[in-house]
Every structure is written in C-alpha cells, then in structure tokens.
Amino acid sequence: MRKSLSLILMMTWAALLWSDPKALTIEDALQIAKDNNYSLKANDVSLHTAVKKEKAAWNVFMPTMNLSMTYAKSNEVSTTSALTPVPSSFSPGDNSFDKVQVMSFDSKDSLVAQMTAQLNLNLAIGNGIKALKLNSESASLDRQVAWQDTALDVQKSFYQILLLQKQRAILQSQYQTMEQRLKDVRNMYNNGYSTELDLLQVQVGLERMKPSLTQMDEGIKNGIKGLTYKLGLPQEQEITLVGEISVDDLSGVEGDLDSSLTLLQLDNNLEQLENAKKAAFYQNLPTLTLGWGYNPILGNPTDGDKYSSFSDYFDSDNWSDQGSLTITLSMPLDAWLPFSSSQMDIDGYKDQIKALGYQKLSATEGLAVQLKSLRSTLVSQSQTITASLKGRDLAKRTYDLTKVAYRSGTKTYYELKSAEDDYLSAEFDYISSQYDYLMTYLDLKYNLGQF
Template identity: 25%
Template structure:
C-alpha cells in the first residue's frame, strides 16, 4: 500500500504549481535505471544469461602439450636433449543433443522476460516514491496556507479584542488553532523530507523538488480493450515460458529414455619427439559410433517411467498456472479500471460539494464579522471547507495512482490507457 501524506488544502491549491520544480517522473525513472542497484544487477544478470546462451556445445575439445628433457653422461662423453610436442582434437555428438538450440533459445527469452519484469517492478517503486513526494509537497503547501490564514484570523480577533469587540475566549481559541496548525506544519515538513529521501535512494542524487502535477480526469479506453493487453505482459510471458520449459524438458527426457540414441565420438592426436640424435613423428586417430535403445522407461514403476510421468504432470501444472495467472491479471485490471472510474465520479461530486462549502464559509464569516455568529461557528465552517478541499486532493491522488497502477499491470505507457 502506498503511504500518501495529505494535508489541509484550500480551493486553489489543486491548480497551483509545486514550489520546487526540477525533477520529472521520466527523469526519476531514467536516473533509477542508471544508478539503482536493482537495475545494474538486472543488466549484469541479463548479460550473463545471454552469454551463457551463446555457448557453442558442438565445438571440439583441443589440447596442446609440450615436454622437454635432457640427459648427459660425463664418463661416456655423451649428451642428449629432446622436445615432445603433441596436439589433440576430440568431439562427441549425441542424437539427444538436438534440443540444445531450443533450450538456448528458451534461455534467451526467459532472461529477457525476467529482465523486463525486474525493471517493471523497479519502475513501479520509483513511481510510488515520486508521487509520495508530490503528495507530501502539496500537503506542506496546504498547511503553510492554513498557518497563514490562522495567523491572520488571530490578528483580526486580537484587534477586535483590543477594541472591546471580542472576548478573551475567542482570542484563546484562535491561539490554540494557530498552535495546532503550526504543529501540523512541522509534521508535514518531516513527511516531505522522508518522502524525498526515499526518492533519492532510487535516483541516486539529491532531489530539490518535483515537476509533474497530479493527473486530470480523462476518458479511458473501453475496459475490454485494456483487458486484452494483459496477454502481452511479462507476467503472462513468464508463465508461457514455464509451459514451454516443461514441454521441452519432457521432449528432452523422452529422447534420452524411449528413443534410439546415436552417439558419435572422434579424436585425433599428433605427437612428435625431436631429439639431438633422432626424431620421431606419429599420429593416432579413432572414431566410434554406438546406437542404444533405452528400455527402462517401458518397465512398470521404473525410475525412467516415473520421471516421464512427473514431467508430463509438470506441463499440466504450468498450463494451470498460466490460466490462473491470466484470470488473476484480468481481475486486477478490472479492479484498477473500476477504481479509476470511481475516483473520477467522486471527484465530480466533491467539486460540487466544494462550491457549497465555499459559499457557506463566506456567509458564516460575514455573519461572524457582523457579530451574529460565534468564533466556534466560524471555525466549524472553515473546517468543513478545508475538509472538502482535502477530500478532493485525496481523490485526485487516488485517481492518479490508480492510473499508474493500471499502466504498471499492463506494462504500457500511461497515455495508452486514454481514448484519443
């Protein structure tokens, strides 16, 4: 769950720019890709897996050795030195190796899909951290405005009290309200610092502020059109690759357990002895071919038969997980879509309610200044006005984050969600 810090706001806050405009969400994500450990490790892991997939299993084995020796007889006045170089080449092939290329292709696709999924998870974390800063910034601005307003109210009541037109109780109530507002401002300031530090841990450098605003309500594409995008996500891609992996594992085991296997081995070597008194050059070449037919898999309850049955069950499990994963993702997309629609409806209702709250506050303040209402009544009206503005901010944050939740689920740019 995202922890979003919401403070008291006034009607004009939602349209106002943030007081620090420097870092966009796109810049934050690009920096996280370059600096965050998760992204760097994902790049290294991908490179390692791709390198492994490029290994050529059919290359022959090469060996080269060189030996030297020397001997001498002092009494016989003789001396002999020799050099013994040799080189060997060997290779071995099996008909069951025909699935090697398919295994490597699957390894490449799995590595790329896992890499994409890792970056998608990191991007979701960065997005959350970024909007937490935006929310905390708005909350602090709202509280600053509230402190200014309460300071002005206290000054007005103090002036009325000095003129004998207000009671000491009204002054005390105004001071208490201002004190509470200042305390909330300190809390909002600390919350902003905490949110900023969290974002900095992703981007890798100090953040002075954010530049992106909360998203305005826009028309979404039809729900069915967005649900159809679920099949293209890395979440489903990973599950599909697991099905293929299980199928390939069964095919490979069948080739080893119930199909005739042809094995070819060949080797050749060349050796020489180069000595001061004589030289010798010789070679050795061998070629062998065997055909084997495994029978264990045809025996009831044998280890080979059990292995094949288990691998077949693994395919069914992977297919079931794929089906369940698709259903789960489609349900999550529907939920996110409904959350967005509900937040948009709530915003429309709250903005209508805000107009009424503003009108009520204006009338109550005029009544208070005319001496027809108490300060407590004025304060209640003001609380109602600011609470309504707070609810609008909460809903706008809910709407924005729901949009990013949906775009993260579908792994698409957020603009893809809107009807154009």
C-alpha cells in the first residue's frame, strides 16, 4: 500500500513538473535527450546484454549436464539368463566349484536414472570467446553512433526552430509595415493623391503575407513537436527555446579519419569476419570430448515379492550401473573435401572479407573527400559571415539615420519602417550565414565522432 501511494505521488509530481512550459538551452536539450531518448535506451539495453555475455565468456568450459528419470514397462516379459557357479559338494566352504547352473530372471518393467556430463574441447573455443568480445565492442560502437545521430539531430532541430522564430519575427515586422503602408495609401486615395490601383496593389501584398505567417507558425509548432519527441519528453509538455544562433563561441574541430565511428565499425566487422573464418577452420580440426555418465537401473520395481519392504529399493544388489567415463578424439573427414559445406563456408567468409575491404577503402576515400569539403565550406561560409556583418552594420547605420530624420520630420513613418525592415532583413541574412556555418560545423564534428 505504501509503495503504491509513493508511486502515485511520484507520478503526480512528475506531471506537475512537466505541466508548465519548460525553457531549454541547447545544453539542456542535449542532456535531456541523453537521459530520455528511446533509441538510446534501446542501445543501452543491447550494450548491457553484450557486456554481460562477454563477462560470462568463461562458461564455454562448463560441461553440458543432464539429469533424467525414466520408468519403462515393456509389452512383453523379457528373460535374462546367466551362468551361476555352484559350490563343490565334496569340499563345501573351500571356494571351489564343480558345476554351473543357468539362472533366469523375468523382467517386464524397470526404473532408469541417468546423469551425464560432457565437455567438447576444440581450438575454436578461443574464437568463440573472442567473438563475444568483438560483439561487445560492436554494441559499444553502435551506442556511440546512436548518440552521435541523436546529438546531431537535436542540435539541428534546435537551431532550425530558432531560425524560424527569427524569420517569423521579421515577417511580422514587415507585415506591420505593410499595414502602415496601406493606411497611408488609403488616406492618399481618399484625398485624391493616389489611384485605386495603388490601393489594391498594397492590399494584395498585405493579404499575401498572411498565409506565410500562418505557414511559419505551423512550421515552428511542428518543429517543436518533433524536438519534444527526440528529447523523449511527453507530447503534452510545452517547451520554449532559449539561445541565439552564433558562431562566436565555437571551438576548432581537430581530428582525422582515425576517429571516424563509421570506419571503426567497418574495422570491427572485418575483425568479426576474420574471427568467424578461423573458427570455421578450427572446427575441422580434432575435437576432444570428455564424457561421464551415471546410469543406475532398477529392474522390476513393481515386483512385490522382490521388494517386500521399502528398504529393498535402496539395496545396492537390486541396482546396476551402466554409466561410464569416456574420452573421445574425433575429427570430421568430409570437411576437408574441396566442395564440402565447411570449405564453402570458409570460402564465403573470405569473399565477405574481400568485399568489406573494398567497402572500407571506398568509405575511407569518401570520408576524406567529405571532410576536406566541409573544412573548405567553413572557410567560404566564414567569409560570407564577414560580408553579411558589414551589410548588417550598413543597414543599421541607415536605420539610425532614418530615425533621426523621422524625428526631425523629414522622413515619414513608412520610410522609417521600411528602413527598419531593411535592417531586420540584413540582420536575418547575418544570422542565416551563421546558421549555415553552424550546420556545416555540426556535420564536421559528426563525421569525426566528436559529440
């Protein structure tokens, strides 16, 4: 009862915690994704399983053991005969025998117990242990790749939403400027200083902006929903993003192909194939099998005359043991034939290794080209940022001068708003250039596995 009450209180507290809008920085978003993303949780389970199997790799030296108990009743009575020596009648007690007689035992049912243990020893055991280690390394790489994918996706979604929000603010300002323009043209039209065509053109421009605002609102809404899902948060949770699109605090990206998770995965796959090929070959070599069996048999357990008391069932004379200790050395012969299935498996591994080797060469060259291209793009985008910054500063200076002129009465409010819109557009171009640089920067870090 207390546990149930505690669980209800925890769930209620969690619901209250996530009920209010939550402000997230990019650092908050990454940490939440690391803790809650469903894909990462699935990879964590796979990694835990692989590590657990690797730690238990020693169990290949544990023999297979079985225990069974069988009661058998035959349809017909079987007779077992044996030659039994008869002591000498001339010298009883001197352990001499002068004849034998045939003794027969009828048996129709039996109680058979069996306990066996068997251990196969082959050079492939070492490859089996190594396979578990390589599988654990593969699961670890998969987990790292999953985090790289998640981190890249979350960061790109986060900054894309910020860019859309900035663009939406500029569009809203331009819409307000157009509304003021419509008022001015309508006044001019009413006073006879403008034509109806001029008025209609402004109205059409204003109406065309409304769908753009609606579409942008929907895009921001859907982007936030997608980000909420990637973070592993409930869809009911409202979030607001806190941050700016800026490249000022970005550190340099150092690294080469050796840190690429894609190439590390290919190396792991190659090592697994090499290990599997060796294991397939070693399985064709001699195998030492150690076996032990304990097989007690009780004949005619339902014979009331033979087992007059319960203690008779435990009399060792009524039991026989057909168990044994075996040491067997065996080797398959057909595996050494040129077209045997074993040889075909080994040849198949060789072909896979060869194909994967070419795949790695292609991936290495492709990644080298991609890294070079990304670094070159960063240089070009850095120059674009510098040019956009100059354009923004010029637009800001124009806007400041227009404000002074408007206050002195030499510029209209519409001219002031137009100058403001030009400045906001230049500001957006500057932010967009930083956004493009940031996306390339994230792609470069992703390809080097540095999240």
